[in-house]
Amino acid sequence: MTTTRVFEGRRIWRMHDAAFAAAVDLIAEAERAHQPELIVGIQRGGAQLALRLAAALNVPSVLVTARHNTSDAIAVQASGVVTVDAAPLVSVIPAARVLLVDDICGSGATLRAVTRLIVAAVGAERIRSAVLCRNAGADLSPDTWVWEVADWVSFPWETPPDQVTSPLAIPQEVRS
Template identity: 45%
Template structure:
């Protein structure tokens, strides 16, 4: 278990809606940027939020996909702060040894705690010369850690295509990214 004291920011500019078409464009652009930075050996998707973007990146980069479980949210209700305490679980069949450049993918880097906990938990499995790079569709401004790649920096809750939108709350659509570099909303 790992702990973080960073708090997500919720400034009332959203909640934002991350639509399916935006997801496809973001995954295309992320794959190009990541591939241009060097060869990837594997994608590890953080279940549950990173499952779909992780699978999308693994397919686009033509590399193997694995999943890891990390939990620290008390609820999926919007504007809920994460606990900062992250429980990590490796499923049966998870690789014992990781080589090359491994991508750790999640939907959002809310506080930074999940990426920090998972990077620490994965380190004993890294072979000499192997390293982890982090990818998130969004990074909350309150995160105490920035992923290596993120399509958006946001200051409110984000509802992703695989999530049920909250009833009675109007969502603000995220624009299609003009560029993945420095996009802040």
């Protein structure tokens, strides 16, 4: 069973490039002290975050594909079933400290599923997680996140919705 994500239906948030760039900088600063040796990004949403953090922290990254939503439609609840293609982890050099990133922690199921695979494949001693947004209904709190949301979020790498959106504010701090 999966946690029900919260969608209040008051707005659709839109993350613009400037807000994303500021969030990357804040997450990089927060995670630098933990000295990750590898960043694992969950495709599709976490790919851009993983690549930018890897560059900022000067560590390698790898992308894995995980799917939890049944469609890309706005405000669709998660299926409760997470499918993961962990094949890219096979070629990764073992790392003691891993940073797992995604665009959003909707329920926490995807982060949990990928964490289990990282432990098995990479032998990590410590896995931290960082996301751009955490849904208010999630029963998991990542180690680091920027925005707490209770409505749908449209990210810079997605096709903007054909509905009115509200911009997410440029962040000034991370949450943990």
